[in-house]
Amino acid sequence: MRVAIVAVGRLRAGPEADLIADYLDRFGKTGRSLGLGPAQVLEVEDKKGGGMEAEAALLERAAPGGALLITLDERGGLLSSPEFAGKLAGWRDAGRQDVAFVIGGADGLAPALRARADFSLSFGRMVWPHMLARVMLAEQLYRAATILAGGPYHRA
Numbered sequence: 001m002r003v004a005i006v007a008v009g010r011l012r013a014g015p016e017a018d019l020i021a022d023y024l025d026r027f028g029k030t031g032r033s034l035g036l037g038p039a040q041v042l043e044v045e046d047k048k049g050g051g052m053e054a055e056a057a058l059l060e061r062a063a064p065g066g067a068l069l070i071t072l073d074e075r076g077g078l079l080s081s082p083e084f085a086g087k088l089a090g091w092r093d094a095g096r097q098d099v100a101f102v103i104g105g106a107d108g109l110a111p112a113l114r115a116r117a118d119f120s121l122s123f124g125r126m127v128w129p130h131m132l133a134r135v136m137l138a139e140q141l142y143r144a145a146t147i148l149a150g151g152p153y154h155r156a
Contacts, residue, residue, distance in 0.1 A: 001035060001036055001088075001091060001092040001096055001098065001099060002038060002039070002040075002064065002097065002099070003040070003098075003099055003101070004039070004040055004041075004063060004064055004067065004098065004099070004100045005041045005042070005100075005101050005103065006043075006044070006059050006063050006101065006102050007102075008043075008044055008055050008058070008104055008105035008130070009043065011041075011043065011131055011134065016132065016135050019135045020041060020138045023138035023139045023141065023142045024038075024039045024141070024142075026142045027138070027142040030142065030145040030146055030149055030151065031145040031149075034089075036088065036092060036144075036148070039141060041134065042062045044059055044061075044062050045058075046058060046105070052108065052110040052113075053110050053112070055105045055110065056109065056110035059102050059109075059113065060113065063100035063102065064098040066098060067097075067098035067099055068098065069100055069102060069116060069119075070100065070101045070117060070119045071101075071102045071109055071119075071120045071121070072101060072102065072104075072123070072133055073104075073114060074124070074125055074126070076119075076120030076121045076122035077122060078122050079121065081147065081154055084121075084140055084143075084144050085144035085145075085147040085148050087119070088141075088148070101121070101137055102117070103133050103134060103137075104130075
């Protein structure tokens, strides 16, 4: 199952970009034998300033066709890392070819896009900077793959 992180805004070179690349590379290597990966980051920019609705249209166009749509939103479901791993495995086992994790812009996600999501995931009630949300998601993808592989990375 291929994974796309579809996000508003361009992430410049720096420590966050390096962390994302490292975790997604690890996810790809660990997940390959599990039917998970590869993972990629797809970035969109609303250069015309159309707001959440324009960003939602760009996000939907950038997501792979037919992908399971997962929004990152503070109103979403709270999952433990093993529960998140179970979700990924369940989607894979259900035959999903692609999953797209969608991260909105500074104003969040348009309500219509949130309503269309197959699942909404929260990293807690706090709002996180979008660049850190990407890092956290990339790390949780890698952690999920190691949990499913029975590796020692997750110690709970």
